[in-house]
Amino acid sequence: KAGVTQTPRYLIKTRGQQVTLSCSPISGHRSVSWYQQTPGQGLQFLFEYFSETQRNKGNFPGRFSGRQFSNSRSEMNVSTLELGDSALYLCASSLVDRVGGYTFGSGTRLTVV
Amino acid sequence: AQSVTQLDSQVPVFEEAPVELRCNYSSSVSVYLFWYVQYPNQGLQLLLKYLSGSTLVKGINGFEAEFNKSQTSFHLRKPSVHISDTAEYFCAVTHQTGANNLFFGTGTRLTVIP
Numbered sequence: 001k002a003g004v005t006q007t008p009r010y011l012i013k014t015r016g017q018q019v020t021l022s023c024s025p026i027s028g029h030r031s032v033s034w035y036q037q038t039p040g041q042g043l044q045f046l047f048e049y050f051s052e053t054q055r056n057k058g059n060f061p062g063r064f065s066g067r068q069f070s071n072s073r074s075e076m077n078v079s080t081l082e083l084g085d086s087a088l089y090l091c092a093s094s095l096v097d098r099v100g101g102y103t104f105g106s107g108t109r110l111t112v113v
Numbered sequence: 114a115q116s117v118t119q120l121d122s123q124v125p126v127f128e129e130a131p132v133e134l135r136c137n138y139s140s141s142v143s144v145y146l147f148w149y150v151q152y153p154n155q156g157l158q159l160l161l162k163y164l165s166g167s168t169l170v171k172g173i174n175g176f177e178a179e180f181n182k183s184q185t186s187f188h189l190r191k192p193s194v195h196i197s198d199t200a201e202y203f204c205a206v207t208h209q210t211g212a213n214n215l216f217f218g219t220g221t222r223l224t225v226i227p
Binding site (some may be wrong): 002004006031033035042043045048050053055058090092094096099101102103104105106107109 | 154
């Protein structure tokens with residue numbers, strides 16, 4: 001079956017702009033979570049969505065937001081981009097009971113200049 | 114609160130030698146444990162997971178890990194590494210119930226030397 005699909009793979013944005021990243025989970029997976037990966041901070045949890053509701057949020061400023069659609073696809077948005085937002089953004093999907101583990105997409109590499 | 118500690122940031126090892134990547138965790142609630150591998154410019158791939166039952170779990174690519182509840186450890190092992198095993202390895206935990214997200218260690222860079 002198809003894996004987790006993230007688009008786009010690469011993005012270059014200018015400080016102050018905003019960006020939207022997309023994630024399509026594995027069919028049947030209703031939980032989608034987002035992570036930011038940087039060399040300095042490692043892998044950090046951003047937020048998790050289930051049935052179009054944000055259930056859990058990490059310690060990130062309000063500039064980071066997301067949503068989930070009825071087909072479980074998810075988007076995350078970062079407004080007023082800062083240089084420090086440059087990172088690999090990873091999306092993961094799972095079943096609600098998480099016993100199958102989490103399947104990750106290939107990520108979106110965001111560079112802010 | 115929970116935390117995951119990967120004790121070695123870099124592990125160089127010769128090809129066909131055994132390797133162990135160490136992981137310790139702390140949590141006030143019951144957790145599931147995972148090991149993921151990340152190749153350059155790619156996402157994370159699940160190697161193996163511990164949910165319950167036998168403390169020795171086998172994963173893909175010849176890797177295995179042993180859960181030790183008393184030492185709160187979940188070390189990853191492979192008896193004979195290949196060049197293709199060169200990658201970043203992450204240990205992670207998630208709560209068995211409630212908040213559905215992973216807490217990651219800082220990663221261990223495994224470099225296999227020919």
